[in-house]
Amino acid sequence: MTKERNDKAAALAATLPEDRGALLDVTAEAVAAQRVAVLAYDDDAAEAAAARYEAAVLKLNGGDFFGCMDRCNPDAGGILADQHCRAEPCTVPMWGQSGEFLITVAGIRCMVEIGDGFGRFRVSMHFHVVDHDAPFISETGFRSHFDTVQGGRTVDEVATAVFAGYLAKERRPLAPEYRQRRANEAPRAWLATLAAPDAAALAYEDTAGQMAFGF
Numbered sequence: 001m002t003k004e005r006n007d008k009a010a011a012l013a014a015t016l017p018e019d020r021g022a023l024l025d026v027t028a029e030a031v032a033a034q035r036v037a038v039l040a041y042d043d044d045a046a047e048a049a050a051a052r053y054e055a056a057v058l059k060l061n062g063g064d065f066f067g068c069m070d071r072c073n074p075d076a077g078g079i080l081a082d083q084h085c086r087a088e089p090c091t092v093p094m095w096g097q098s099g100e101f102l103i104t105v106a107g108i109r110c111m112v113e114i115g116d117g118f119g120r121f122r123v124s125m126h127f128h129v130v131d132h133d134a135p136f137i138s139e140t141g142f143r144s145h146f147d148t149v150q151g152g153r154t155v156d157e158v159a160t161a162v163f164a165g166y167l168a169k170e171r172r173p174l175a176p177e178y179r180q181r182r183a184n185e186a187p188r189a190w191l192a193t194l195a196a197p198d199a200a201a202l203a204y205e206d207t208a209g210q211m212a213f214g215f
Helices: 003-013 020-039 043-060 077-085 155-170 176-184 199-213
Strands: 099-105 108-116 122-129 142-148
Touching: 003 043, 020 043, 020 077, 043 077, 099 155, 108 155, 122 155, 142 155
Parallel strands: none
Antiparallel strands: 099 108, 108 122, 122 142
């Protein structure tokens, strides 16, 4: 982070509440405001919301960004804000939220994990295989992708487009060792509650998806 950006965050942080709970409320309000701004293509409002979130993180972290995303420290400012704003499991997060949800493209289910992308308006997307015996976008059943917030589009719309793009070029079965490894892994609690797709429906969706996406 540049000194200018750090100084602006410090100046804005000075106007924010002192109480931790109130500061966490600021982060949640900022995420909600950013979502509205991004979907409305309002760059200035999105910048203002992101700056307010960062200023709250700075203050939560004792006035310094250093170590604010240290996952070994549950009191790190960025970790506190991330956990407070995190979307409920199985719910598509807003831009600026972390979370995990399910998408289905061409009959292939994928768990998408959304996190920080190491910079304002950047986001990480981790794609996890759900059905280990189905094709995926890597032979390991996992793939990371980094992207940016995209105006007028929701998180799941972008994630689905990215996954479909990879699937069109790199659709493949899992390697035997990874197929077994994924089969032995316990699924997320929320994912375990979702019924597996019917085999006939899956075959139909797969054929339809190949026609639609050109797989």
